[in-house]
Amino acid sequence: MGLVQVATSTLTSQATTMDIIGIDSDDVYLLTINNIKAENGNARLELRVLESGTANNTSNYDKADKFLSTSSFSNNSATNQNKMNIFANQPTSNYTSAILYIYNAYNSSEFTFFTFEQTGWDNGNILGGRQGGGVFTSASQVNGVRIIFGQVNSDILSGATMTMYKVT
Amino acid sequence: MSNLRFINETTITSGVSTVNIENVFSADFDIYKITSNGISTVGTLQTDPDLRFINSSGNLILASDYDYAHQIMRADASFTEQRNTNEDEFYRFFGESVDQAPEENGQVSYIFNPFSSTSYTFALYQSMVASATLKIAMKGIGVLKQTSSITGFQVKDNTNSRPFAGGTIRVYGLRVDS
Numbered sequence: 001m002g003l004v005q006v007a008t009s010t011l012t013s014q015a016t017t018m019d020i021i022g023i024d025s026d027d028v029y030l031l032t033i034n035n036i037k038a039e040n041g042n043a044r045l046e047l048r049v050l051e052s053g054t055a056n057n058t059s060n061y062d063k064a065d066k067f068l069s070t071s072s073f074s075n076n077s078a079t080n081q082n083k084m085n086i087f088a089n090q091p092t093s094n095y096t097s098a099i100l101y102i103y104n105a106y107n108s109s110e111f112t113f114f115t116f117e118q119t120g121w122d123n124g125n126i127l128g129g130r131q132g133g134g135v136f137t138s139a140s141q142v143n144g145v146r147i148i149f150g151q152v153n154s155d156i157l158s159g160a161t162m163t164m165y166k167v168t
Numbered sequence: 169m170s171n172l173r174f175i176n177e178t179t180i181t182s183g184v185s186t187v188n189i190e191n192v193f194s195a196d197f198d199i200y201k202i203t204s205n206g207i208s209t210v211g212t213l214q215t216d217p218d219l220r221f222i223n224s225s226g227n228l229i230l231a232s233d234y235d236y237a238h239q240i241m242r243a244d245a246s247f248t249e250q251r252n253t254n255e256d257e258f259y260r261f262f263g264e265s266v267d268q269a270p271e272e273n274g275q276v277s278y279i280f281n282p283f284s285s286t287s288y289t290f291a292l293y294q295s296m297v298a299s300a301t302l303k304i305a306m307k308g309i310g311v312l313k314q315t316s317s318i319t320g321f322q323v324k325d326n327t328n329s330r331p332f333a334g335g336t337i338r339v340y341g342l343r344v345d346s
Contacts, residue, residue, distance in 0.1 A: 002170035002171075002172055003170055003172040003342065004170065004171060005171045005344065005345055008344050008346065018277060032199055032283070032342060034198055034199060034200075034280055035281070035287070043291040057279065058175055065309075066239060068237040068238065068239060068251070068307075068309050069251070069307065070235050070236070070237050070251045070252065073237070073239065073251075074251045089332070093289075094279075094288060095281070095283070095287050095288070095290070096290075096292050097199070097280040099278055099292060102285070117278075117292045117307075118292075119280070119290045119292050119309040119310070119311070120290060120308075121288070121311070124237040126235070127237060127252075127253075127309060127310065127311045128234070128309075129235075129292070131239075131307055131309075131310040140182075140343050156283075161198070161344070163344050165171055165172075165200075165340070165342075168170070
């Protein structure tokens with residue numbers, strides 16, 4: 001497997017959202033998310049797709065995941081959400097990271113699919129992460145991803161990075 | 169050139185219970201991919217191949233600072249959960265119960281920020297092992313609760329008495345070009 005970087009983004013000051021754009025073909029893409037830190041505790045990172053650079057906030061996000069932590073495990077699912085929760089709730093004190101694969105994003109006649117694996121510091125200062133998949137159930141051309149904290153309002157602190165690779 | 173940069177390949181020598189893979193993490197990358205395959209034992213008694221990190225001074229990190237959680241998915245039995253805090257290794261990082269060939273392992277993992285001296289080191293890992301009648305898949309997460317700079321890792325036979333017969337470990341870095 002080869003990876004060709006198509007975009008990278010690093011927050012130089014804290015912000016409500018963070019975008020990465022660079023999907024321009026029907027290839028599979030790998031998105032790394034690293035050094036995510038929340039301004040406010042109990043925030044959980046969520047995802048929206050970008051269409052021509054504009055975030056889609058319609059209720060077209062479904063997902064299912066297994067939450068793992070050193071305290072408990074759980075099965076989680078959600079349909080018809082206006083964004084996709086792919087991260088554990090996190091405290092302010094430490095970082096979290098993830099690997100996502102993105103499928104069919106650029107094909108305007110197909111849904112956009114995700115598989116994700118996340119590891120980090122869960123709220124309560126324990127190890128926690130989500131492993132699962134999700135789908136944006138609208139047949140549209142997606143060219144990027146936005147991340148935003150949900151559950152509680154929080155900025156993403158500076159230093160967060162996202163890098164998009166085309167899988168070759 | 170691919171942004172998935174090959175860093176190291178290590179072949180396990182038959183008869184050893186530990187293998188140190190050093191000087192593979194550096195300031196050049198924040199995220200690393202580790203694959204392993206063919207880890208097997210000399211005899212027919214099984215062992216769990218675990219991971220310990222090695223710091224920039226070349227010392228094994230033996231402190232009880234490893235937390236992990238993984239789902240064990242068995243083809244022959246029900247699924248189980250395993251989680252622990254304050255351990256001295258990532259237990260079963262490369263799989264559960266590798267055995268004599270051809271009953272070996274396949275595994276892939278990602279390590280985040282090992283070289284950083286300001287962040288904990290986080291891990292994602294998944295594996296598949298065939299071991300006699302057992303067929304065991306695992307998916308897990310881990311953290312080393314230290315901000316020490318990590319430059320390598322050790323693969324170890326959990327029992328320290330059932331040595332490895334072979335296996336291959338490869339390390340890659342995910343290059344970010346600014």
